[in-house]
Amino acid sequence: MTRCIALLSGGLDSMLAIRIMQEQGIEVEALNFKTMFTCCQDLSAQVARDLGVNLTIIGQEDDYLDLVRNPEYGYGKGANPCVDCRIYMFERAKKFMHQVDAQFIISGEVVGQRPMSQKRSDLDTISYQSGLEDLLLRPLSAKLLPPTKPEREGLVDREKLYGVQGRSRKFLIELAHKYNLKDIPTPSTGCSLTEPEFGRKVHDLIQIQVDDQPWDYDALNVGRHFRWNENTKVILGRDHQENLKLEYMHKMEDATSSALIEPLSFKGPTALVTGPANEDSISYALGLVYRYGSTLEDEPNTVRVDAETGSQEMVAVPTDRSSDDITIAMTTGLRRQER
Ligand code: SF4
Structure with a gap:
């Protein structure tokens, strides 16, 4: 036969x-x-x-x-x-x-x-x-x-x-x-991988974050991605499901996320910080949560930040740093060999 x-x-x-x-x-x-x-x-x-x-x-x-x-x-x-x-x-x-x-x-x-x-x-x-x-x-x-x-x-x-x-x-x-x-x-x-928008996020990982891990690739399927520097990114959930998914991913054994930020007093996205969670990266993430949340005018916009160092309440405030997401920002300067 x-x-x-x-x-x-x-x-x-x-x-x-x-x-x-x-x-x-x-x-x-x-x-x-x-x-x-x-x-x-x-x-x-x-x-x-x-x-x-x-x-x-x-x-x-x-x-x-x-x-x-x-x-x-x-x-x-x-x-x-x-x-x-x-x-x-x-x-x-x-x-x-x-x-x-x-x-x-x-x-x-x-x-x-x-x-x-x-x-x-x-x-x-x-x-x-x-x-x-x-x-x-x-x-x-x-x-x-x-x-x-x-x-x-x-x-x-x-x-x-x-x-x-x-x-x-x-x-x-x-x-x-x-x-x-x-x-x-x-x-x-x-x-x-064939989708240009997803591809830009992959190229961002490959070219900028050289120590990427399998978890970082899995995380590309969830949320909006904002690059802070070569080690650090912020991922924002786009809806309730994605907020839950980010919470779940943060608890995974091989997660590279170092902080989870959840709005407490207002409706807004859950944020994950991947890479080192320090004062700068957390305040950048807080600015993004503020920008994409339905923030309150006359009351503090409080969030809970769960980081490796512990959990604390903080206030999200606007940031003046430009923060286009990776799919918009990474349109030039790629070293990839297109065929
Ligand atoms: S990389 Fe190309 S060949 Fe491989 S699964 Fe994707 S589309 Fe198919």
């Missing part, structure tokens, strides 16, 4: 790649790769059920953040190191392939569909650097690429593969109808 591993994102391309293999009587084991930046509704489980394939989900390991911090092949428009990330995924898929006794790996990549990771040269780089080389088959674009080992050895009929290229989805949707795929997902990377 011929068996292959499919990288399944839950998007149309990977669904089609699986169907093309199934049409040839090849058994498919699906693999979904999750990172701490995976976002949006994850359709992979439902898609695997619809396609009738087993699904295994694997997560990133500790070294994943190293490639986000310093990708060999650069970033896309956000902070997405897609070529490095794909290499990382396929390296793990290769191990899985050996574990389940599969002969090769397929993916839904289409030549020229994504500027960052699907240029022809990127596909070659990914195949080579992942160590898969000609064991990596892209059924949708196979006819534009040299025959892979499973094609040469007759495990896969190359005549029944395709030569799709570019960004148009027209032919892919026709194929979806041919293969009787009913729920056609809208295109999405499902990865917050």
Whole structure:
């Protein structure tokens, strides 16, 4: 029995790649790769059920953040190191392939569909650097690429593969109808690293806060972020849920936050100070809580500050320091290599 591993994102391309293999009587084991930046509704489980394939989900390991911090092949428009990330995924898929006794790996990549990771040269780089080389088959674009080992050895009929290229989805949707795929997902990377606003916050961490920790990346999903200096940031909740989330995150074992500020006498955001909590950083955070809160005119705007040194009540007052959040302020001066 011929068996292959499919990288399944839950998007149309990977669904089609699986169907093309199934049409040839090849058994498919699906693999979904999750990172701490995976976002949006994850359709992979439902898609695997619809396609009738087993699904295994694997997560990133500790070294994943190293490639986000310093990708060999650069970033896309956000902070997405897609070529490095794909290499990382396929390296793990290769191990899985050996574990389940599969002969090769397929993916839904289409030549020229994504500027960052699907240029022809990127596909070659990914195949080579992942160590898969000609064991990596892209059924949708196979006819534009040299025959892979499973094609040469007759495990896969190359005549029944395709030569799709570019960004148009027209032919892919026709194929979806041919293969009787009913729920056609809208295109999405499902990865917050590709979002420019989120990407600016990631670049801020990488370039300014060189001692960043995994917790700092998790915290990027919550609140407005304001940089005070290279070691210190203030995060403000944007609503009640985010205020609660910040409170929870402050208590986590690996938290880099040093102070939690909560309004007492007025409605306003909860603030976390990451990095050293000193007189300057706390007063900067108090100014932000004042600015974004519904402050009182004739009474003191009191807050509780829980810092490493203890808990105390303080008064939030306006600050004259400019405090645009990172997504607005970090529009220039980045050293990233956009591709
Ligand atoms: S979009 Fe995100 S998950 Fe997908 S390859 Fe790029 S960095 Fe990796």
